[in-house]
Amino acid sequence: MSESRVRRAEIAIEQTHVDRVYARLAELRAQAEAMRARGYELGRGAQREAVFEQASMLYERDMMVFHANQTLQTLDAEYEGLVFGRLDHVDSETVHVGRLGIRDAEFNNLVTDWRAPAAAAFYQATAEEPMNVVRRRVIRCSGQSVLDIDDDVLMPEAVPDDMNVVGQGALMAALGRARGEMMRDIVATIQKEQDEVIRAPWRGVTEIIGGPGTGKTAVALHRAAYLLYRYRRRLGGSGVLVVGPSGIFTNYISRVLPSMGETNVELRSLGQVLDGLDATEHDPAPLAAIKGSLRMRKVLSKALRETPPDAPTEMKIVYRGEVIKLDSKELNRVRRKVHANGAPPNRSRVRAAETLLEALADKAESYARADGREFDRARLITDLGERIDFHRFLVVWWPVLYPAQVLRWLGDERRLARVARNVLSPEEITLLAESLRDRDREWTVEDIPLLDELRVLLGPPPKRRRKREPEPEQPHEGQRRPDHYDEYAHIVVDEAQDLSPMQWRMVGRRGKYASWTVVGDPVQSSWPDPEEAANARDQAFGPRAPRRRYTLRTNYRNSSEIFELAARVVSGHAKPDELPRAVRATGVTPEIRRVDPDSRETATQVAAKELLEAVEGTVGVICAMDRVPEVRRWVAGHGDERLKVVGSLDSKGLEYDAVVLVEPTELITESLTGRRVLYVALTRATQKLTVLASDDDWLAPSE
Numbered sequence: 001m002s003e004s005r006v007r008r009a010e011i012a013i014e015q016t017h018v019d020r021v022y023a024r025l026a027e028l029r030a031q032a033e034a035m036r037a038r039g040y041e042l043g044r045g046a047q048r049e050a051v052f053e054q055a056s057m058l059y060e061r062d063m064m065v066f067h068a069n070q071t072l073q074t075l076d077a078e079y080e081g082l083v084f085g086r087l088d089h090v091d092s093e094t095v096h097v098g099r100l101g102i103r104d105a106e107f108n109n110l111v112t113d114w115r116a117p118a119a120a121a122f123y124q125a126t127a128e129e130p131m132n133v134v135r136r137r138v139i140r141c142s143g144q145s146v147l148d149i150d151d152d153v154l155m156p157e158a159v160p161d162d163m164n165v166v167g168q169g170a171l172m173a174a175l176g177r178a179r180g181e182m183m184r185d186i187v188a189t190i191q192k193e194q195d196e197v198i199r200a201p202w203r204g205v206t207e208i209i210g211g212p213g214t215g216k217t218a219v220a221l222h223r224a225a226y227l228l229y230r231y232r233r234r235l236g237g238s239g240v241l242v243v244g245p246s247g248i249f250t251n252y253i254s255r256v257l258p259s260m261g262e263t264n265v266e267l268r269s270l271g272q273v274l275d276g277l278d279a280t281e282h283d284p285a286p287l288a289a290i291k292g293s294l295r296m297r298k299v300l301s302k303a304l305r306e307t308p309p310d311a312p313t314e315m316k317i318v319y320r321g322e323v324i325k326l327d328s329k330e331l332n333r334v335r336r337k338v339h340a341n342g343a344p345p346n347r348s349r350v351r352a353a354e355t356l357l358e359a360l361a362d363k364a365e366s367y368a369r370a371d372g373r374e375f376d377r378a379r380l381i382t383d384l385g386e387r388i389d390f391h392r393f394l395v396v397w398w399p400v401l402y403p404a405q406v407l408r409w410l411g412d413e414r415r416l417a418r419v420a421r422n423v424l425s426p427e428e429i430t431l432l433a434e435s436l437r438d439r440d441r442e443w444t445v446e447d448i449p450l451l452d453e454l455r456v457l458l459g460p461p462p463k464r465r466r467k468r469e470p471e472p473e474q475p476h477e478g479q480r481r482p483d484h485y486d487e488y489a490h491i492v493v494d495e496a497q498d499l500s501p502m503q504w505r506m507v508g509r510r511g512k513y514a515s516w517t518v519v520g521d522p523v524q525s526s527w528p529d530p531e532e533a534a535n536a537r538d539q540a541f542g543p544r545a546p547r548r549r550y551t552l553r554t555n556y557r558n559s560s561e562i563f564e565l566a567a568r569v570v571s572g573h574a575k576p577d578e579l580p581r582a583v584r585a586t587g588v589t590p591e592i593r594r595v596d597p598d599s600r601e602t603a604t605q606v607a608a609k610e611l612l613e614a615v616e617g618t619v620g621v622i623c624a625m626d627r628v629p630e631v632r633r634w635v636a637g638h639g640d641e642r643l644k645v646v647g648s649l650d651s652k653g654l655e656y657d658a659v660v661l662v663e664p665t666e667l668i669t670e671s672l673t674g675r676r677v678l679y680v681a682l683t684r685a686t687q688k689l690t691v692l693a694s695d696d697d698w699l700a701p702s703e
């Protein structure tokens, strides 16, 4: 038989199996629907029963509806190719591997979940250690149709006569495929070194180190899916948080987990970690360095002890015909005394009232003593403590403080200089005050950890009393995170090398009892003080957390030609063994075009057009952050959805079929860690790269 007929015949065999799987899926769905309906029915019946039966029926109803909903949620996920693999074992047993485990009515496995131990050989078997697998087959589907198959023979000596082997290289085929706007899952082609990381124990801290394109992000997301599958009880309730560098990035990876049926995962960019805020803009590098440094803790904790700008500087209250007065010095003394207790200000209202009353009593006592009068201290304290004018004063003198308000106070340079004395330099104080002064300015990504720090330092504002409304009766729809609960059971931090110490504190707060998967490439780091960040990071993990570290060494993204150029640019900043090995040669070398500044716009338009024509998938135009609006205007005319303009810092973690890189030297000069940012930008393309440069500085051997 010719190769193509064999292939067609084998595809037909797999199609028959896939058809059985979908038929069974429809049955399971119908059963789950019926169960849910029965559950509701039971609930209605319960209302007529005596209290005891009622309670047990309602419980049963809740459980039925809960399980039915969970099953439906799993069955309804939009699986891209439910079945994607098959193992033929030496004893002729076959196992189909998929995104979900499905059994037939007799409890035989139709599909084994990729995360189950029985599927591990799909990723771990090699020719050296075949784990009794004769043939490993990758099945590529679109919806319910089998498009293609690809086989690996692991035990050539054990191939039976009637076993056909088709094609070769599912991995290379996957790597060469066009990229879309969203990252895809890699369940069908996870490599052995990656699988080890995915299935590593859940406790403690799992660090994934590796160069660009080594699949760190993909592996971390698959690990989250794996952990949720294996430890659903432990992790399901308080959930998994994935923190990425930018909104563009979290959007880019947002389809991966749902495509594996996992929805109990929260994806947040660093600008979104604090509930209710969504910062996207970055501060310039020198300012970001100040705001990210641990020194800001000192500044903030001093700032909130200051007198609020609008607070009265004097208190006068009339008691029994006499005016008792506290001047600003005396009031400040009272304030200091309350703060000396160390409790958050929003929790110190009562103490502030008591201390103020004591100060008023001291004052009145001194007047009385001077006049030789009798004085009833306890009486004065009780009387004044009940007076409305005393409380009116208290709410403006010791107001409830909100993080945004306190941070804005520091826009007043004199105030900032007072609280940052000996902590920040005068230049730093000027720079920071200037950035916080403008009230119309949106919060930046770097402001968010400061606001979060203040949130904790200030304590929660007292709750307004509201009339309690009865909760509407609802059967619970599965394990849900409680609202406003900001702790997680597992936290994945991507691009961890860039987190500032203050950002580590913010993320650490959400994982006091969590286990961690931390992803990074030290060579891509854009944070200037790695040691300070490492300490903050260790604090976030907790001192006793067991740690394991994995290094991924194969670059699956870039063609070897593209990666060679990137490696050259960063050579002075990385040890040779820190750079990964790109496995896919395309024969297409990157193009470096010399453009003078006047022709930049046209050159960008031309290069973008060429690349859009040359590749099937996405094209990214990467430039310095400052240049983004201008470059967006230049290429707006293309009107092609596949074309995206992105600033250097926002390009982290993303990838495109082809990239136009505009003025590489500008990427070096705009950031504190220069060449590393350029290295990131140069490693975004899978197939083609065009660099437009008006100078050669970026190519010069680095210091």
Ligand SMILES: Nc1ncnc2c1ncn2[C@@H]1O[C@H](COP(=O)(O)OP(=O)(O)OP(=O)(O)O)[C@@H](O)[C@H]1O
Pocket (backbone or CB within 6 Å): 171, 174, 175, 184, 185, 186, 189, 190, 191, 194, 210, 211, 212, 213, 214, 215, 216, 217, 218, 219, 521, 556, 557, 652, 653, 654, 655, 683
């Ligand atoms: N085993 C695999 N099979 C198929 N594709 C893979 C595999 N491993 C990685 N890839 C692909 O390689 C590309 C790079 O992966 P990913 O973005 O996870 O790398 P990264 O290490 O996080 O990169 P960077 O640090 O540069 O952002 C992605 O398109 C991913 O799907």
